[in-house]
Amino acid sequence: MIRKFIFLSLFSICFLNEHSTAQIKLVANADRPTVQVQPTMWGIFFEDINFGADGGLYAELIKNRSFEFSQPLMGWTLVDNNRFSLNKESGGVLVINRATENASNSHFARVTVNSEKEFVISNEGFRGMGIQDSHTYVFSIMARRDDGGPGTVRLELVSKEGEVLGNCSIDIAGKEWKRYDAQLIAKGTEARASANLAFKGQGVTDIDMVSLFPRETWKQRPGGLRADLVQLLADMKPGFVRFPGGCIVEGFGLDTRYQWKKTIGDVNARELIKNRWNDEFKHRPAPDYYQTFGLGFYEYFQLAEDIGASPLPILNCGMACQFNSAEVVPLNELDPYLQDALDLIEFANGSAQSKWGKVRAEMGHPASFNLRYLGVGNEQWGPQYIERYKIFAEAIHARYPDIKLVSSAGPASDGELFNYASAELKELKADVIDEHYYQKPEWFLSNAGRYDSYDRNGPKIFAGEYAAQSVATVSPDNKNNWRCAMSEAAFMTGLERNADVVYMASYAPLFAHAEGWQWTPDLIWFDNLRSYGTPNYYVQKLFSVNKGSRVVPLTANSHPVEGAEGLFGSAVKDDQKNELILKLVNSNQGSTKVEIQVVGGFRRGGQARQWKMTARPEAVNGLDNPTDVAPKESVISLNGKVLSLELDAESLTVIRIPLK
Ligand code: AHR
Numbered sequence: 170m171i172r173k174f175i176f177l178s179l180f181s182i183c184f185l186n187e188h189s190t191a192q193i194k195l196v197a198n199a200d201r202p203t204v205q206v207q208p209t210m211w212g213i214f215f216e217d218i219n220f221g222a223d224g225g226l227y228a229e230l231i232k233n234r235s236f237e238f239s240q241p242l243m244g245w246t247l248v249d250n251n252r253f254s255l256n257k258e259s260g261g262v263l264v265i266n267r268a269t270e271n272a273s274n275s276h277f278a279r280v281t282v283n284s285e286k287e288f289v290i291s292n293e294g295f296r297g298m299g300i301q302d303s304h305t306y307v308f309s310i311m312a313r314r315d316d317g318g319p320g321t322v323r324l325e326l327v328s329k330e331g332e333v334l335g336n337c338s339i340d341i342a343g344k345e346w347k348r349y350d351a352q353l354i355a356k357g358t359e360a361r362a363s364a365n366l367a368f369k370g371q372g373v374t375d376i377d378m379v380s381l382f383p384r385e386t387w388k389q390r391p392g393g394l395r396a397d398l399v400q401l402l403a404d405m406k407p408g409f410v411r412f413p414g415g416c417i418v419e420g421f422g423l424d425t426r427y428q429w430k431k432t433i434g435d436v437n438a439r440e441l442i443k444n445r446w447n448d449e450f451k452h453r454p455a456p457d458y459y460q461t462f463g464l465g466f467y468e469y470f471q472l473a474e475d476i477g478a479s480p481l482p483i484l485n486c487g488m489a490c491q492f493n494s495a496e497v498v499p500l501n502e503l504d505p506y507l508q509d510a511l512d513l514i515e516f517a518n519g520s521a522q523s524k525w526g527k528v529r530a531e532m533g534h535p536a537s538f539n540l541r542y543l544g545v546g547n548e549q550w551g552p553q554y555i556e557r558y559k560i561f562a563e564a565i566h567a568r569y570p571d572i573k574l575v576s577s578a579g580p581a582s583d584g585e586l587f588n589y590a591s592a593e594l595k596e597l598k599a600d601v602i603d604e605h606y607y608q609k610p611e612w613f614l615s616n617a618g619r620y621d622s623y624d625r626n627g628p629k630i631f632a633g634e635y636a637a638q639s640v641a642t643v644s645p646d647n648k649n650n651w652r653c654a655m656s657e658a659a660f661m662t663g664l665e666r667n668a669d670v671v672y673m674a675s676y677a678p679l680f681a682h683a684e685g686w687q688w689t690p691d692l693i694w695f696d697n698l699r700s701y702g703t704p705n706y707y708v709q710k711l712f713s714v715n716k717g718s719r720v721v722p723l724t725a726n727s728h729p730v731e732g733a734e735g736l737f738g739s740a741v742k743d744d745q746k747n748e749l750i751l752k753l754v755n756s757n758q759g760s761t762k763v764e765i766q767v768v769g770g771f772r773r774g775g776q777a778r779q780w781k782m783t784a785r786p787e788a789v790n791g792l793d794n795p796t797d798v799a800p801k802e803s804v805i806s807l808n809g810k811v812l813s814l815e816l817d818a819e820s821l822t823v824i825r826i827p828l829k
Pocket residue numbers: 216218414415416417547548580634677678688
């Protein structure tokens with residue numbers, strides 16, 4: 170098997186750039202579907218990297234709303250004085266730390282107004298604020314007056330050029346903290362708006378949790394998610410949502426690891442931390458990148474449910490990022506980490522009477538979130554990981570035998586760390602192993618047969634993070650171009666063909682703010698108003714919406730179609746619709762003719778639906794050209810005994826063929 174794999178890999182590389190003139194005969198045994206394709210097969214990997222959550226999916230427009238950043242006034246400016254101080258003629262701002270009284274949200278701002286005039290501070294948003302004409306914006310603030318007497322705060326949205334886009338006012342009175350709300354309708358569209366807070370009424374006003382959300386969030390949820398971004402995810406019909414990462418799970422050190430319990434309940438009490446991508450890359454610094462956890466574990470579960478996907482949370486296993494501090498918790502102090510995992514299962518699935526199920530119910534979801542998969546550690550490696558995984562696996566399986574655990578094969582697709590982890594985890598009869606590959610497009614093309622030789626009775630595989638790198642891993646010059654997307658499609662035919670081994674797969678990372686990213690390539694890019702899917706997104710979507718139910722053998726000369734003559738292919742049957750779904754990648758620089766024999770027969774006189782993707786290898790999509798590289802749909806009449814197609818140069822073709 171291994172020899173065959175090496176032969177086919179070399180063969181495919183040799184032919185990669187050749188124009189293929191001969192007609193390739195393919196046979197699809199639609200009468201003999203084999204293994205099941207898991208409902209989880211094609212999913213999404215969410216990580217709060219590239220402003221994926223705050224400044225991205227989480228629709229909050231105010232940056233540093235609770236004054237908790239390391240520089241508590243980052244994101245804010247004082248409009249008149251251009252500096253922060255008390256006792257100026259017009260007024261001033263002081264940041265107060267009440268850590269003993271409120272440890273999770275210790276800072277608030279004290280605004281003093283000294284004259285009859287308005288005293289104004291301004292928030293810059295996340296590289297500005299995206300405001301849309303005629304849309305409603307919901308302003309809220311926690312506030313109190315020092316002397317209890319009345320004061321007013323007016324929120325004013327301003328365009329880059331200083332034009333007022335709308336405003337609303339709140340009267341504040343009383344010495345106790347209280348939440349105040351108001352709304353405005355915007356007059357104009359602007360990607361880089363800012364929000365002024367104008368205080369009127371002499372005296373002192375304390376403020377905290379200054380917030381502005383569009384009303385039109387996903388499902389119109391107050392304080393919710395950006396609808397356009399969730400829609401792009403929903404359109405993929407993903408089988409699972411992995412969250413919250415990524416290295417974000419591990420933290421630079423254990424103090425900045427992801428702790429799910431701190432991300433649920435009252436948003437005001439969710440303790441903010443510095444995002445670990447804030448200063449990870451010197452070439453892409455993001456000093457204003459923090460995690461408010463407004464998008465926390467409850468919201469992740471809700472998101473997965475909304476878009477019909479299985480939730481797949483990944484938890485810290487007592488290890489910080491091994492590329493950074495590499496801190497580990499001693500084995501005899503691992504209990505709180507393990508307890509977090511056991512409690513999470515109860516939070517997701519427990520009855521509304523159980524301790525953690527009750528918390529979920531009180532947040533508005535009495536029913537179970539139906540958690541079936543849980544990740545232990547992100548991209549960990551070495552004996553330290555294996556000994557910690559063992560402790561987690563024994564305890565979790567003893568209490569929750571139905572929960573399948575996802576374990577880590579480390580950061581690389583092969584080599585010493587990978588081999589060690591794979592062998593150890595196999596020995597431990599791990600449920601699902603997470604493999605990562607950030608490799609060049611050529612690697613994806615020559616590894617389409619990677620799983621052909623995997624043990625059918627060994628652990629299942631989660632291709633948890635992959636993306637073809639046009640330049641090199643972590644290079645800021647990597648592009649989401651068609652060459653990369655096409656190579657991923659070729660590789661994915663191999664994942665599909667091996668659906669008895671590969672239970673899940675996801676491209677990574679998912680999101681990137683066009684002005685705030687740290688890592689490229691990414692599946693979906695956005696600015697404050699717009700978003701688009703990359704060519705890679707459309708590849709993922711085509712596979713996912715055409716997942717099918719069972720694998721159908723597809724062969725050329727009795728061999729799997731995994732690169733010979735530059736052609737890659739896989740087939741599945743959609744049992745419900747009684748359709749054969751073919752996915753074919755022609756990696757040649759010229760078109761390739763194929764003749765497909767469907768054993769079992771297609772519905773003659775019927776019509777097949779076809780989606781084609783092709784472009785120049787360097788072609789990309791962008792905010793101004795969001796669908797340059799996207800599938801084109803057409804219909805093919807099914808006449809004759811075989812299906813003859815001419816596959817475009819460097820193309821992906823997906824065809825749904827009605828069966829007899
Ligand atoms: O996807 C970006 C990073 O790559 C992830 O956070 C990590 O798991 C991997 O190293």
